[in-house]
Amino acid sequence: MLASEILARAAIMxxxxxxAFPFFGVERKGSPVTAFCRIDRRPIRLHTGIYExxxxxxxxxxxxxxxxVLSGLKxxxxxxxxxxxxxxxxxLPTDRRLxxxxxTSIALTHHLGSPSAxxxxxxxxxxxxxxxxxxxxxxxxxxxxxxxxxxxxxxxxAALETYERGVR
Amino acid sequence: xxxxxxxxxxxALAAKLARVEVAAxxxxxxxTTISExxxxxxxxGELNARFLLMESEHSAMSAxxxxxxxxARTFTATSSHGLALMHEVLMWASxxxxxxxxxxxxxxxxxxxxxxGEHMDVIxxxxxxxxxxxxxxxxEVLDTVLMAYRVAEDPSVMLPAMxxxxxxxxxxxxxxxxxxxxxxxxxxxxxxxxxxxLDMERPARLGGLIMPDWWMEFRYRIAADMEGAKERIKxxxxxxxxxxxxxxxxxxEEYGTEDADAVLVVAGSAAGTAKEVADRLREEGARVGxxxxxxxxxxxxxxxxxxxxxxxxxxxxxxxxxxxxGAMFNEVRSALHGTDSxxxxxxxxxxxxxxxxxxxxxxxxxxxxxxxxGLDRKVEWVGLKDGSGRW
Numbered sequence: 357m358l359a360s361e362i363l364a365r366a367a368i369m370x371x372x373x374x375x376a377f378p379f380f381g382v383e384r385k386g387s388p389v390t391a392f393c394r395i396d397r398r399p400i401r402l403h404t405g406i407y408e409x410x411x412x413x414x415x416x417x418x419x420x421x422x423x424x425v426l427s428g429l430k431x432x433x434x435x436x437x438x439x440x441x442x443x444x445x446x447x448l449p450t451d452r453r454l455x456x457x458x459x460t461s462i463a464l465t466h467h468l469g470s471p472s473a474x475x476x477x478x479x480x481x482x483x484x485x486x487x488x489x490x491x492x493x494x495x496x497x498x499x500x501x502x503x504x505x506x507x508x509x510x511x512x513x514a515a516l517e518t519y520e521r522g523v524r
Numbered sequence: 525x526x527x528x529x530x531x532x533x534x535x536a537l538a539a540k541l542a543r544v545e546v547a548a549x550x551x552x553x554x555x556t557t558i559s560e561x562x563x564x565x566x567x568x569g570e571l572n573a574r575f576l577l578m579e580s581e582h583s584a585m586s587a588x589x590x591x592x593x594x595x596a597r598t599f600t601a602t603s604s605h606g607l608a609l610m611h612e613v614l615m616w617a618s619x620x621x622x623x624x625x626x627x628x629x630x631x632x633x634x635x636x637x638x639x640x641g642e643h644m645d646v647i648x649x650x651x652x653x654x655x656x657x658x659x660x661x662x663x664e665v666l667d668t669v670l671m672a673y674r675v676a677e678d679p680s681v682m683l684p685a686m687x688x689x690x691x692x693x694x695x696x697x698x699x700x701x702x703x704x705x706x707x708x709x710x711x712x713x714x715x716x717x718x719x720x721x722l723d724m725e726r727p728a729r730l731g732g733l734i735m736p737d738w739w740m741e742f743r744y745r746i747a748a749d750m751e752g753a754k755e756r757i758k759x760x761x762x763x764x765x766x767x768x769x770x771x772x773x774x775x776x777e778e779y780g781t782e783d784a785d786a787v788l789v790v791a792g793s794a795a796g797t798a799k800e801v802a803d804r805l806r807e808e809g810a811r812v813g814x815x816x817x818x819x820x821x822x823x824x825x826x827x828x829x830x831x832x833x834x835x836x837x838x839x840x841x842x843x844x845x846x847x848x849x850g851a852m853f854n855e856v857r858s859a860l861h862g863t864d865s866x867x868x869x870x871x872x873x874x875x876x877x878x879x880x881x882x883x884x885x886x887x888x889x890x891x892x893x894x895x896x897x898g899l900d901r902k903v904e905w906v907g908l909k910d911g912s913g914r915w
Contacts, residue, residue, distance in 0.1 A: 361698045374528070375698060377698070380696065400699070402800050403793035403879075404878050405878045
């Protein structure tokens with residue numbers, strides 16, 4: 357959820373319109389959650405869910421087996437998965453625009469979370485900035501520094517490292 | 525300064541910018557983060573206010589009535605069952621003319637349990653003598669809290685106001701909000717200084733027993749001043765626009781209504797989706813428009829009756845009140861009485877059901893068909909799973 361809010365903030369500070377919202381469920385700690393971010397050059401007036409995303413970001417590759425992460429994805433839409441594996445090893449249709457980043461190991465290098473509960477929501481945004489030409493990485497880093505509740509610089513550096521390593 | 529914040533955060537910032545002096549709160553989803561943000565501001569010393577954590581919403585509203593009596597600018601926020609629990613004291617607040625401003629995170633009322641958004645809680649309190657402002661987006665939430673204080677505290681009004689914030693859809697969505705400068709807010713909103721207040725030096729009793737020979741006169745004053753508030757709201761909107769460069773069109777915001785065959789009357793965040801869809805249909809040549817009710821109390825009868833020259837007026841209710849159609853539908857239909865417009869009620873978005881662009885498109889197309897062929901049915905529940913929902 358925080359990742360979608362950081363992305364919206366980065367877009368707004370870049371002069372775009374953006375809104376970010378969670379799937380309004382009854383979340384428990386550790387249960388799968390979905391969050392959305394809508395970005396446009398025009399003012400955003402739609403107050404409705406996103407059913408046909410242009411981009412999907414999966415923070416835990418285990419979710420690929422639990423849910424259809426491609427649901428509604430536009431034909432030329434992209435998928436970014438946090439995984440130590442290569443995109444073609446994910447078990448997703450390889451005719452889609454897939455990519456992976458190892459956000460978990462990068463996050464742990466920067467002391468974000470623990471091996472059993474890594475905090476990857478900032479690291480993965482570096483991958484998204486690299487994969488999709490929507491928001492410049494500097495804007496993402498500024499938004500992380502502004503919104504991360506703790507270890508602001510470590511979070512920003514994790515995103516930068518993911519960006520610099522590139523997607524696979 | 526542009527910030528990226530939720531509507532709840534915007535509401536709390538508005539309270540701070542309005543320099544509220546007493547806030548009395550009790551938490552309830554999806555309002556709680558308004559109270560939390562405000563508590564943070566008070567604890568950090570950014571806002572010099574008495575912050576009272578009460579044992580219930582009933583007590584929170586009671587505390588504010590007392591605080592307002594001594595001349596404090598007062599604030600609370602609530603939702604759903606919390607608003608329902610206040611019911612009795614809401615009438616007390618308006619009856620003794622306390623200009624309390626309260627964002628309401630609009631939500632269902634159980635049972636069964638449902639924490640999500642609709643307008644039922646607010647609509648159920650339409651008769652308690654409070655002004656009711658509905659907001660389309662986060663920016664409007666911040667701006668409307670400021671406007672609400674200005675109107676509520678106007679000596680010719682002196683009535684409380686709810687600022688309706690669609691539960692989750694706005695309360696928990698991050699969006700761009702332009703935070704106004706404190707200096708400009710101070711210019712727009714002078715200190716609350718009521719002519720009559722409780723004062724230890726000059727003891728008085730306020731709100732005592734009214735005998736039958738005066739009660740009707742008291743009620744009439746409230747009715748007349750609620751009517752008068754319409755003009756004050758329009759002025760407050762114009763003045764806001766002059767100082768901050770943003771206006772909202774007074775009581776009803778009209779969007780593409782001038783030449784429309786079919787106009788959809790809608791309140792709250794769904795209006796944004798309706799406008800977006802109306803624009804798409806306009807590109808196809810369909811003449812559709814949106815009339816967004818910003819203020820439901822006092823009811824904008826003149827603005828609505830002016831829609832009576834359109835062939836078809838649809839009314840979207842995000843609640844159902846078990847009357848002859850929904851609550852907004854009934855008031856809009858009354859205001860259109862004597863005109864040639866066909867009026868039809870659409871019920872949707874209840875209990876957190878998403879009001880999608882597809883729903884809105886379906887409604888507009890149905891309205892155009894009704895405009896062409898005449899009324900098929902009075903009430904239509906939009907988006908039911910089995911496709912029924914009509915009578």
